[in-house]
Amino acid sequence: MTVMKKATISPRWRVRLLFIALAPCLLVPLKLRNDTEPYPAILLPSGASLLRTVGSFTGLETECLAEDSAGRKYPFSVATILETVPSDYHPYVVEAGFGINRDRMVRHLPLPFTGRRVPLGRPRSQSQIEATRAWLRARLRQALGIDAVRIHILTYAVTTYYSEVPVRQQKKLQDDTTVELVGARR
Amino acid sequence: MQLGLRLDRWIHGFLPVTAEGLALSRIFFAAFFLVTGIPTFSWVSSNPPGFFYPPPLSIANLFATFPSVAVMRALDLVICVLLIFLLVGFKTKASSVLLSVAWIFGSSFRYSFGLIDHTILTVVTPAVMAFSGWGATYSIDAKARKSASPLNAWPLSFLALLLGFGFFSAGFPKLLVWADFDLTTQGARSWLVTGWYRLGRRKLLAPLAMSVHNPLVWETMDLTAVAFETSFIFSLVRRGLFRTYLFIAVMFHLINLLMLNIGFITIFPLYVVFAPWERIVPRLRPGVLRMADRLASVNGLIALLVLFLPLYLFEDRVSVNTAANAFSHLGIAFEYFRSPLDYNWFLTLTLHPIAAVVALILAGLAVPLPGRSDRIPGTGGKRVVFFDGVCNLCNGYVDFLIQRDRARGLMFASLQSEAGQVVTRAVPAAAVPNTYYSVFLLDTDGQIYQRSDAILKTLVSLGGMYRMLGVLWLVPRLLRDVVYRGVSRWRYRIFGTRQSCRLPTQEERAMFVPDPLPT
Numbered sequence: 001m002t003v004m005k006k007a008t009i010s011p012r013w014r015v016r017l018l019f020i021a022l023a024p025c026l027l028v029p030l031k032l033r034n035d036t037e038p039y040p041a042i043l044l045p046s047g048a049s050l051l052r053t054v055g056s057f058t059g060l061e062t063e064c065l066a067e068d069s070a071g072r073k074y075p076f077s078v079a080t081i082l083e084t085v086p087s088d089y090h091p092y093v094v095e096a097g098f099g100i101n102r103d104r105m106v107r108h109l110p111l112p113f114t115g116r117r118v119p120l121g122r123p124r125s126q127s128q129i130e131a132t133r134a135w136l137r138a139r140l141r142q143a144l145g146i147d148a149v150r151i152h153i154l155t156y157a158v159t160t161y162y163s164e165v166p167v168r169q170q171k172k173l174q175d176d177t178t179v180e181l182v183g184a185r186r
Numbered sequence: 187m188q189l190g191l192r193l194d195r196w197i198h199g200f201l202p203v204t205a206e207g208l209a210l211s212r213i214f215f216a217a218f219f220l221v222t223g224i225p226t227f228s229w230v231s232s233n234p235p236g237f238f239y240p241p242p243l244s245i246a247n248l249f250a251t252f253p254s255v256a257v258m259r260a261l262d263l264v265i266c267v268l269l270i271f272l273l274v275g276f277k278t279k280a281s282s283v284l285l286s287v288a289w290i291f292g293s294s295f296r297y298s299f300g301l302i303d304h305t306i307l308t309v310v311t312p313a314v315m316a317f318s319g320w321g322a323t324y325s326i327d328a329k330a331r332k333s334a335s336p337l338n339a340w341p342l343s344f345l346a347l348l349l350g351f352g353f354f355s356a357g358f359p360k361l362l363v364w365a366d367f368d369l370t371t372q373g374a375r376s377w378l379v380t381g382w383y384r385l386g387r388r389k390l391l392a393p394l395a396m397s398v399h400n401p402l403v404w405e406t407m408d409l410t411a412v413a414f415e416t417s418f419i420f421s422l423v424r425r426g427l428f429r430t431y432l433f434i435a436v437m438f439h440l441i442n443l444l445m446l447n448i449g450f451i452t453i454f455p456l457y458v459v460f461a462p463w464e465r466i467v468p469r470l471r472p473g474v475l476r477m478a479d480r481l482a483s484v485n486g487l488i489a490l491l492v493l494f495l496p497l498y499l500f501e502d503r504v505s506v507n508t509a510a511n512a513f514s515h516l517g518i519a520f521e522y523f524r525s526p527l528d529y530n531w532f533l534t535l536t537l538h539p540i541a542a543v544v545a546l547i548l549a550g551l552a553v554p555l556p557g558r559s560d561r562i563p564g565t566g567g568k569r570v571v572f573f574d575g576v577c578n579l580c581n582g583y584v585d586f587l588i589q590r591d592r593a594r595g596l597m598f599a600s601l602q603s604e605a606g607q608v609v610t611r612a613v614p615a616a617a618v619p620n621t622y623y624s625v626f627l628l629d630t631d632g633q634i635y636q637r638s639d640a641i642l643k644t645l646v647s648l649g650g651m652y653r654m655l656g657v658l659w660l661v662p663r664l665l666r667d668v669v670y671r672g673v674s675r676w677r678y679r680i681f682g683t684r685q686s687c688r689l690p691t692q693e694e695r696a697m698f699v700p701d702p703l704p705t
Contacts, residue, residue: 015197015340016190019347026351029243030358038243039297040290042348044356044415045304048363051376053401059383084232085299086510091384092300099236122250124235132236158383162399 028112035110055163060174061156062094066140066148073152074144081139094153097179099132133181140181151179200425201342206475207463208320208337209275213478215311215455216273220494222451222533223512224266227292228258228501238298246294253295261292262513263498270490272312274482275325279316286313296510305452307345307352311459314341314348324478326487345459346428350419353435357415364408369401373408377446387447395445414438429549430664432457436545440538449534454541465551549662552643554633555612561632562605564700565597571644572609572626575600575687579677580624583641584688588697590648599699601626602687609634619683624674637674638666 009017029041037043051057064081065073078090085093096102103123110117140148155175161168219225230252240246252258265288271281289309297303318341321327322334364373378395381387398404414434421431436457439450467475480486493515500518501509508517511530520529561567571587573580584598599605601616601623609626610616612634616623627640635643646656658666690698 012194016193018340019193019197019344022344022347026348026355030355032242033355033359036242037302039241039294039302040306040309041243042306042310042352042355043302043304044307044352046356046359047377048359048373049376049380050363050366050371050373051379052371053375053399053404054370057375057379059379061383084229084506085237086507088303088385089299089301093237096237096239096300099234099239102239125250128235128251132234135234135236 031112032110056159056161058157058159061158061171062091063154063156064094065152065154066144066146067150067152068146069149072146074146074148076140076144080143081136097153097177098136098151100129100136100179100181101177136179137181149180149182151181153177153179196422197340197343199339200346200422200428201339201460202464203318203337203339203342204464204467205319205323205334205337206467207461208315208318208322209324209482210463210467210478211459211461212275212278212315212320213273213324213481214458215315216269218455218458220266220269220273220490221514221516222537223514223517224262224269224494224497225289225292226262226265226501226509226513227296228255228262229506229509230295230298231255231258233299239300240294240298241302244294244297245291246298249295252298258292258295259498259501261288262501263495264288265292266494266498267491270487270494273490274487275321275327276487278321278325278327282312282316282320286310303452307348308452308456310348311345311456314345315459317341324475324482326482326484329483342459345456346422347419349456349460350422353415353418357412357418360408360412361416365412367405369405372401372404374411374446375404377448381446381448389447391444392447411438429460429462430662432460433545433549433662436541440542443534443538449530449538451534451537451541454537457541462548462551465553466548543660546660546662549664550659550666551663552635552639552659553663554629554635554639557612558632559608559612559628559634562599562608562628562699562703564704565605567630568595568597569630569644569647570597570599570605570608570628570699571640572599572601572606572628574619574624575602576619576683576685577624577677577681578683579673579681581684581688582681583625587644587648588694590652591697593649594697595647596644596697597699598690598697599701600687603699603701604703605699605701622671622674624677638663638670641670642666 026042029038029043032038032041033043033046062078063075064078065075067073078094079087082090082093093099136151137148140146140151153176154173155177157172157174159170159172161170231254233252235251238246238249238251240249265285268281268285268288271277272285286309293303293305293309317338319335319337322337328335360373378392382392382396414431418431418435421427435453439453442448442450497513497515497518501513504513504518504521508521508529512533517529520527520532525532562570571584573584575581587596587598601609602619606617608628613623613626613636616626623636625636625640625644627635627644629635629643642655642658645652
């Protein structure tokens with residue numbers, strides 16, 4: 001009687017294959033990061049940005065104001081409003097217009113070699129937007145005691161002229177982004 | 187050699203494994219998070235759906251918003267229990283894999299605020315190490331098992347590859363942008379200025395760094411960072427080089443903390459896995475190993491569960507920063523007593539310097555030659571200093587030692603003598619004059635040390651004020667040996683040689699190993 005030997009991969013080859021299969025798992029996310037960083041992926045922070053410095057350099061500072069229906073503006077600390085979020089993430093939440101100005105749909109996954117981009121995640125529904133606005137209004141009411149209708153995110157460009165003696169600093173408003181908390185969708 | 191065999195040799199032999207070393211790295215890994223901060227995720231559920239912005243590939247994309255508090259609280263508890271299982275080595279393999287899976291699941295939601303914290307290497311460590319046999323000893327599993335479980339070295343090579351690639355992924359984009367050799371554009375300074383204005387990172391040496399305007403300094407910093415990060419992966423060719431890179435990495439993180447206020451303490455449990463356990467374990471006191479063994483028991487498991495699970499009753503009462511980054515007894519105590527120092531910052535400020543000191547100690551550990559020597563007749567078990575008998579510098583060194591060795595704990599023998607064969611058998615090149623080998627030390631335990639290890643061990647053994655030279659153990663061996671090699675190489679030219687080997691005087695004779703040796 002002939003016994004058919006079952007074809008199996010030897011343990012040695014299994015480990016070799018594991019190491020070989022690792023290559024695409026590492027390289028694909030690295031390529032994807034050019035657009036947007038995936039998770040989970042074996043990536044460490046790169047932040048390959050450059051600062052131009054010819055006698056001066058510029059950094060961006062953000063300030064937030066809440067506006068009530070009478071048009072009065074109240075500065076507030078982002079840390080107070082976003083105490084449910086770890087402080088390192090605050091600038092990112094602010095950048096996304098407190099989750100109202102930027103939709104989740106902007107995250108697209110480029111398919112390698114096809115030129116196509118696949119949207120990941122679902123766009124926010126109107127009810128989710130309203131829930132976020134209500135959450136922010138409640139927080140602002142709690143912190144400032146006002147019924148806020150919009151938030152202004154002011155971005156200042158702070159330029160340090162270090163080639164001058166004494167070193168001079170100039171702060172200039174660069175951008176005013178509005179986040180509507182009532183009324184129109186965006 | 188065939189490519190496959192070379193690959194196998196690297197995969198299974200790049201880093202040595204011992205059951206004790208693996209077990210201690212497992213215990214350290216779990217204890218690190220249990221003591222400093224257990225990953226928690228229930229806080230994400232208190233945020234509105236607008237903040238939900240999951241990264242691509244993340245499992246969070248399957249959800250419309252953050253999961254309910256009940257789901258995330260259950261996840262927090264599971265992670266805590268799995269960390270305790272890992273610590274005591276209960277169902278170690280399954281616990282390790284599940285821990286990574288649960289951690290990745292929770293992190294997928296944590297990183298849905300627009301920023302990824304790059305803790306992934308630490309998060310996947312338990313899943314990879316699950317296959318190393320890190321539960322083979324000091325574990326409940328080991329006590330329940332009758333036969334010893336096998337050890338695998340490939341998970342360490344796998345993790346080393348991931349770490350090398352991780353650094354490459356950080357360095358490669360910088361290489362394309364930062365290495366522009368343009369003095370008007372600076373990368374590291376961009377991190378500093380962005381952190382300063384955007385994130386309020388203005389502590390430690392950041393103000394000093396902000397006042398440095400010399401473009402050459404910044405350009406050098408950019409190129410150094412790029413060179414280190416991109417070349418890390420090439421260190422995988424040699425174990426010693428890899429460990430040197432690990433040492434540099436610890437210092438690199440410390441500099442980042444001081445200058446940019448960026449802490450990276452979560453990477454340390456991964457580095458500990460790569461520690462030279464084969465050198466550390468023999469130096470540990472038996473009490474430490476006994477304690478590890480006692481902890482890894484059913485009683486230990488129950489005690490830890492009783493100690494940690496009630497912690498979660500306070501989960502709602504601590505701030506998000508504490509709960510999210512450092513949920514532990516210590517963190518809660520910091521909040522409860524309203525400490526003026528932020529707990530996360532306290533951890534970062536404490537652990538980075540500790541890691542740097544530990545890295546220095548490990549980098550400076552003396553490494554004996556393989557094997558042990560038999561006792562040399564006529565030495566009475568004393569330390570024996572072997573020296574190049576024709577070298578003037580070495581003879582001067584011997585005179586120096588003889589004058590200061592009041593306790594008469596040292597004996598001397600030239601490498602050219604019969605006793606010198608103890609060394610030249612282990613290092614044949616030392617038998618030939620005019621090589622790098624000038625001084626060796628045979629310690630009382632039969633181990634032979636060479637180069638700067640031999641000199642430092644000998645000097646410290648003189649006692650008195652020479653013990654203070656022990657601080658030089660904090661200088662990495664690699665650097666010490668560079669100095670040693672430099673001096674050793676030029677010693678004949680600078681200090682000259684003798685025509686014949688040194689013969690001890692009548693007074694010195696008792697301090698020299700007899701040549702020929704007594705039978």
